[in-house]
Amino acid sequence: MSVIQVHDKRFQPYIGATELQQRIKEMADQINNDLKGERPLFIAILNGSFMFAADMFKYLNIDAEISFIKLASYKGTKSTGNVIQAIGLDEDLFGRTVVILEDIVDTGKTLSQFLPQLDHQQPKKLLVASLLTKPEAMVYPIKIDYLGFSVPNKFLLGYGLDYDGLGRNLPEIYQLVE
Template sequence: MKKIKIHNKNFKLFISHEKILSAVEKIADSLNEKLKGKQPLFICILNGSFMFAADLFKRMESVEAEISFVKLASYKGDKTTGEVKQLIGLSQNIEGRTVVVLEDIVDSGITIENIQEQLRQLNPREVIIATLLLKPDALIKKVQLDYVGMEIPNDFIVGYGLDYDGQGRNLADIFSIINE
């Protein structure tokens, strides 16, 4: 079994890159069908979603789409702070547009709830939420998710854009913490 160490924590292989790309492909296929003729704006939630957004956006072959980025922060170390800080905001006018929010992982639901509220105030036609990963056991907010790549247990993970204090985002696979 493949293992890695980041800072003071050990992790084991949890989801292979191939399985990740398969989940991305399924979401992309569904979005290509749903978004025909809509010219959506994809919004990538930085930092964690950049790999998911890149792989998904490359597969939007039948959609005339744009992509933008917002930077939000809600984690410190391996724990959520329960607060969402908006560090870089949206500059496009989204009134009357279809907006697709791309999130790497939904755990508490706090970040998604926050961005949905912010976007609704800008009067989009519709807001679609696509997340690669969902931790249903960690949800504390009731949020509507339109596309979920995989449901996973409430373990701390790194890789494929997800980090532990800034490290591990570059890993192609996703690793889960080894509780010792």
């Protein structure tokens, strides 16, 4: 991995593809153990979590379903502070174990607005699995049940994370060069 350019910004390597896959497998193993005998519904938050969700599902050996919802709060490299729900959720969550799959918990605002909507449907359990979190940026405390990596409060790109629409396809994660 080397420094790359996306739009007008330069990004340096941060987390390699092998390290990402290894950690996701460890997270899946923990979920397999914790939710054995259940049939959880995983809700992947688009667009960013699509790669994380796909790879997580490869490592799950429990019966599980997946659904997708689109929430957005970013424009460029800054959070807009507004969460927009573009695609709704059709599944009935009552009495079900639900696992939210999120690419990154940054300020926590997205999940602080989304989780109460889900909790209102009375799931049996409501869990959060996030590949990344930025503890320094957290404004709205969110309990993350399954966490990949804690990262510094720097803008990240790749493995589902974008900069103005580009970079999601990169198999590794890069950090903005400032």
